[in-house]
Amino acid sequence: MTEKLEKMMNDSKAMRWGVLTLVAFTMLCGYFLTDVMAPLKPMLEAQLLWDSMDYGIFTSAYGWFNVFLLMLIFGGIILDKMGVRFTGMSACILMVIGCALKYCAIAGHITIDGTILGMKSQVVLAAVGYAIFGVGVEIAGITVSKIIVKWFKGKELALAMGLEMATARLGTMLAMSVTIPFAKLFGTTMPDGSIQPDIPAPLLLCLVMLCIGAVGFFIYTFIDRKFDEQQNEENMEQEEPFRAKDIFLVIANKGFWLIALLCVLFYSAVFPFLKYATDLMVNKYEVDASLAGMIPALLPLGTLFLTPFFGNLYDRKGKGATIMIIGAMMLIAVHFLFALPLLNEWWFATFLMIVLGVAFSLVPSAMWPSVPKVIPEKQLGTAYALIFWVQNWGLMGVPALIGWVLNTYCRLDGEVGTSAYDYTLPMYIFTGFGVAALFVALLLKREDKKCGYGLEEPNIQK
Ligand SMILES: C[C@H](NC(=O)[C@@H](N)CCCCN)C(=O)O
Numbered sequence: 001m002t003e004k005l006e007k008m009m010n011d012s013k014a015m016r017w018g019v020l021t022l023v024a025f026t027m028l029c030g031y032f033l034t035d036v037m038a039p040l041k042p043m044l045e046a047q048l049l050w051d052s053m054d055y056g057i058f059t060s061a062y063g064w065f066n067v068f069l070l071m072l073i074f075g076g077i078i079l080d081k082m083g084v085r086f087t088g089m090s091a092c093i094l095m096v097i098g099c100a101l102k103y104c105a106i107a108g109h110i111t112i113d114g115t116i117l118g119m120k121s122q123v124v125l126a127a128v129g130y131a132i133f134g135v136g137v138e139i140a141g142i143t144v145s146k147i148i149v150k151w152f153k154g155k156e157l158a159l160a161m162g163l164e165m166a167t168a169r170l171g172t173m174l175a176m177s178v179t180i181p182f183a184k185l186f187g188t189t190m191p192d193g194s195i196q197p198d199i200p201a202p203l204l205l206c207l208v209m210l211c212i213g214a215v216g217f218f219i220y221t222f223i224d225r226k227f228d229e230q231q232n233e234e235n236m237e238q239e240e241p242f243r244a245k246d247i248f249l250v251i252a253n254k255g256f257w258l259i260a261l262l263c264v265l266f267y268s269a270v271f272p273f274l275k276y277a278t279d280l281m282v283n284k285y286e287v288d289a290s291l292a293g294m295i296p297a298l299l300p301l302g303t304l305f306l307t308p309f310f311g312n313l314y315d316r317k318g319k320g321a322t323i324m325i326i327g328a329m330m331l332i333a334v335h336f337l338f339a340l341p342l343l344n345e346w347w348f349a350t351f352l353m354i355v356l357g358v359a360f361s362l363v364p365s366a367m368w369p370s371v372p373k374v375i376p377e378k379q380l381g382t383a384y385a386l387i388f389w390v391q392n393w394g395l396m397g398v399p400a401l402i403g404w405v406l407n408t409y410c411r412l413d414g415e416v417g418t419s420a421y422d423y424t425l426p427m428y429i430f431t432g433f434g435v436a437a438l439f440v441a442l443l444l445k446r447e448d449k450k451c452g453y454g455l456e457e458p459n460i461q462k
Contacts, residue, residue, distance in 0.1 A: 008231070016152060017160075019147070019151055021167075022220045023216070024163065024164045025167065026092065026144070027137075029171060029213030030140055030141075030213065031137075031168045031171030031172045032174050032175050033099050033203075033210060034062070034171070034172070035172045036175045037275075038179075038275045038276075038296070039293035039296075040180070040199055040202075042289045043183070043197055047197075050123065052403045054120060057119060057123060057400055059399035060399045061130045061131040061134065061396075062395055062399075063396025064131040064396060065134065066392040067393055072138050075091070075142060076142055077247075077382060078139075079139070080382055084150070084224060085225065088221070092217050092218075094136030095137055095140065096207070097132055098132030098135070099203070099210050100129070101125065101128060102130050103207055105125035105129055106122070112124075112125065134392075138388050141388060144164060146380055146381050146384065148161055148164060151227075153372070154460075155460070157459050158366070158459050161369050162307040165303070166304045169304060169307070173300035173301050173304070176278070176296045176297035177297040179202045180290055180293055182201055183197035183198050184197045184290070186198040247382055256383060256387075258443055259367060260387045261390070261440045262440045264394040265433050265440060266367075266433070266434075267391050268395070268397075268433045269437065272402060276399075276402055279421070279423075280349075283422070285348075286344070295350050299357045299360060300357070301357065302354055303357050303364075310323060310365035310366065311365040313365075314365060315459045316458050318455075321370075323362050323365065324363050325442060325445060327362030328437040331363075333355070338427045338430075339423075339427030363441075370453070371387065373454050374453050398429075406426060410422045410426065
């Protein structure tokens with residue numbers, strides 16, 4: 001074995017944290033577009049005459065290609081075979097193309113008369129753009145997870161993952177808080193003095209940001225090449241090439257399935273909830289539509305600080321499985337309280353949203369850094385891709401389910417364009433996902449004890 005002569009690039013704090021900043025910024029831009037339409041739901045109904053089903057279908061499109069065309073699974077294989085540079089750049093390009101199509105559809109730059117498969121053609125076009133974007137942002141997500149493992153393994157891995165998620169959630173927070181003011185800035189003043197927001201304007205902002213994010217990733221590819229060269233020179237342990245049988249090794253692992261199930265159940269109760277949270281604030285808590293996005297924006301705001309905090313705790317003290325159980329319990333409590341007909345006050349909704357932010361910091365901060373404890377590094381790309389694939393069933397199915405439930409059972413006035421819904425049933429559905437997530441988290445803790453994955457152990461190797 002050759003002696004380790006040189007300090008490795010990832011031994012430099014500035015270098016590894018700098019790399020994290022670059023790739024996390026790309027993810028921030030991706031998350032911004034992912035959630036930008038959520039605060040616009042009431043305006044989509046009022047101006048473009050969408051209903052909750054249209055919105056649900058559009059939102060579910062995020063997972064169409066990932067789930068049915070297995071794009072995420074191919075993405076994971078490509079990642080393990082071709083590496084982070086090629087895969088990450090391709091993902092960025094897909095995000096830009098998808099966003100451009102979505103923008104053009106919403107702005108009316110591309111139109112098709114009538115309906116497509118019985119759906120409004122505008123909804124379908126925007127949905128296809130969102131589906132292409134969904135492939136890009138998900139593949140970017142697994143690529144960035146692999147990059148973080150590459151630079152932080154044996155170091156501050158969970159903290160780094162926590163900070164990456166926190167930065168990405170800043171994108172969600174921007175989507176919730178900036179979208180309406182931005183749309184109003186470019187809006188039209190109506191004869192009665194009110195301002196009609198310009199729905200496409202925030203999408204154009206996202207497009208510009210995604211281009212900047214792609215440039216950030218492009219810069220990273222040069223650093224990554226240097227790091228690979230250095231690892232070659234230092235004769236460091238090289239990644240073994242990916243083989244198809246790796247997929248079978250991953251899916252034969254019970255720990256993998258428990259993490260994947262926890263992921264789909266937990267995230268199904270958070271990301272799809274966020275798509276409806278602004279509308280919930282308007283309908284149940286009677287918050288003014290132009291301010292309603294501010295309350296859901298608190299959720300990602302809390303996670304900004306807490307995800308790195310809990311990640312750091314996991315790095316140093318361990319207790320990963322326990323952290324996931326506590327997070328799932330908090331999720332159940334919050335959604336149940338959102339469902340109950342009590343305290344329909346904005347401050348109570350704000351309080352619940354903050355608690356949800358804590359739950360949404362606990363589970364991801366422990367779950368994602370636990371994957372390398374269960375799966376060997378050379379199968380990580382595939383493992384993250386498979387977990388994201390399972391998760392995408394939820395990200396795709398749940399928004400459509402909620403849209404359908406709202407349209408079918410929860411309409412209060414039956415009129416399109418007035419958005420009046422009773423959110424009790426959707427909130428019980430979200431609570432149900434929380435209960436199932438808790439059950440799986442308990443099973444994961446039991447499996448960890450049996451198989452010795454080390455989920456309760458610290459990540460930092462002394
Ligand atoms: C790291 C993790 N990412 C995901 O779960 C992605 N598959 C979903 C991205 C959805 C973006 N709103 C996370 O964000 O916790």
